[in-house]
Amino acid sequence: MIYRQLALMLTDRCTAECSFCGLSCGPSCHGLMDMSLAKKAIDEASIMGTFERIGLTGGEAFLYPELIKEILEYARAKGFEQRTVATNGFWGQWSDEKTDEVIGSLSSLVSFVSISHDAFHAEYVKTEYVWRAIEALERHSIPYSISIADVFGDKGAGEFLASLDDKAFYKQYSIYPLSAVGRAESLSDSMFVRYQNKEDTVCYPEGIVSVNWDGDVYPCCAPGIFATEFKLGNLKDSSLPYLLTKTRCMRYINVMADPVRFRRLLEYATDVLGIDLPDKAVSGCELCYKIFSNPGITDNIASFMDDQYHDLLMSRLLGEER
Numbered sequence: 001m002i003y004r005q006l007a008l009m010l011t012d013r014c015t016a017e018c019s020f021c022g023l024s025c026g027p028s029c030h031g032l033m034d035m036s037l038a039k040k041a042i043d044e045a046s047i048m049g050t051f052e053r054i055g056l057t058g059g060e061a062f063l064y065p066e067l068i069k070e071i072l073e074y075a076r077a078k079g080f081e082q083r084t085v086a087t088n089g090f091w092g093q094w095s096d097e098k099t100d101e102v103i104g105s106l107s108s109l110v111s112f113v114s115i116s117h118d119a120f121h122a123e124y125v126k127t128e129y130v131w132r133a134i135e136a137l138e139r140h141s142i143p144y145s146i147s148i149a150d151v152f153g154d155k156g157a158g159e160f161l162a163s164l165d166d167k168a169f170y171k172q173y174s175i176y177p178l179s180a181v182g183r184a185e186s187l188s189d190s191m192f193v194r195y196q197n198k199e200d201t202v203c204y205p206e207g208i209v210s211v212n213w214d215g216d217v218y219p220c221c222a223p224g225i226f227a228t229e230f231k232l233g234n235l236k237d238s239s240l241p242y243l244l245t246k247t248r249c250m251r252y253i254n255v256m257a258d259p260v261r262f263r264r265l266l267e268y269a270t271d272v273l274g275i276d277l278p279d280k281a282v283s284g285c286e287l288c289y290k291i292f293s294n295p296g297i298t299d300n301i302a303s304f305m306d307d308q309y310h311d312l313l314m315s316r317l318l319g320e321e322r
């Protein structure tokens with residue numbers, strides 16, 4: 001597995017408390033990454049030589065603009081040219097002066113901003129604030145896109161886009177299907193867009209490794225992963241190179257990223273472990289969450305995954321697929 005992007009989840013604190021938040025963030029959360037941990041993660045990603053991008057996420061990263069600035073200055077000094085931030089755009093409610101001061105100070109540091117806004121976010125962040133945030137990004141020539149969660153029903157991406165005024169034209173959007181993870185598990189099951197047959201789903205970690213505000217490291221950035229046992233370890237008592245090469249869960253991710261063995265894992269989880277997996281899913285990540293959110297699962301599955309790992313190594317050594 002080659003890792004290209006380091007996602008630093010700066011905080012679980014958020015101005016919103018969206019009913020679908022896979023990370024269960026909100027105003028009453030108080031986790032915050034300290035600069036020494038961010039530096040350690042960036043230093044070690046730099047040493048590994050494969051990482052190209054540093055992405056800051058939350059919670060709501062813009063609650064801490066000074067920390068964003070400090071981290072991105074450090075990442076730039078370490079040679080990372082791609083430096084991104086994800087936000088819900090709440091800061092569009094700031095005065096023009098404050099917005100220009102903050103966004104102006106970040107303009108040479110941030111290469112891309114992803115703004116999450118859809119029918120769920122709009123319950124907490126007014127769309128007019130998001131447009132003001134976008135206008136500020138445009139004033140300071142910072143590229144951005146708007147990320148929209150899709151579900152069936154009146155909160156769907158199509159319905160939301162249709163409700164927007166003319167300002168919505170000519171913007172760049174990315175639309176993704178919502179998974180039943182985290183707080184979204186309590187939403188009506190009929191809302192989820194489950195088009196994929198279970199046996200066709202895949203694990204696609206996209207070369208992203210996530211570091212939580214408290215130092216916990218996860219092998220992808222899917223929202224459900226943080227509520228699973230699929231943790232590589234903690235950066236406060238380990239190193240990124242070690243966690244990304246030597247740990248048990250890292251062997252698991254190598255197995256899972258192989259489509260044949262991911263299918264075998266789903267069969268094993270259903271047939272041997274008795275985990276109830278639906279025939280249709282939003283994605284492989286939704287099924288992964290259903291498996292790895294079971295307490296004790298990483299121990300229960302260890303011998304199966306170790307067998308699969310050795311099988312995978314052998315087939316690669318022999319240049320054959322089986």
Ligand code: SF4
Binds near residue numbers: 116
């Ligand atoms: S989905 Fe995003 S904006 Fe909503 S509570 Fe979670 S982190 Fe905050």
Ligand code: SF4
Binds near residue numbers: 206
């Ligand atoms: S299937 Fe699991 S490990 Fe793979 S990308 Fe999705 S959440 Fe991450």
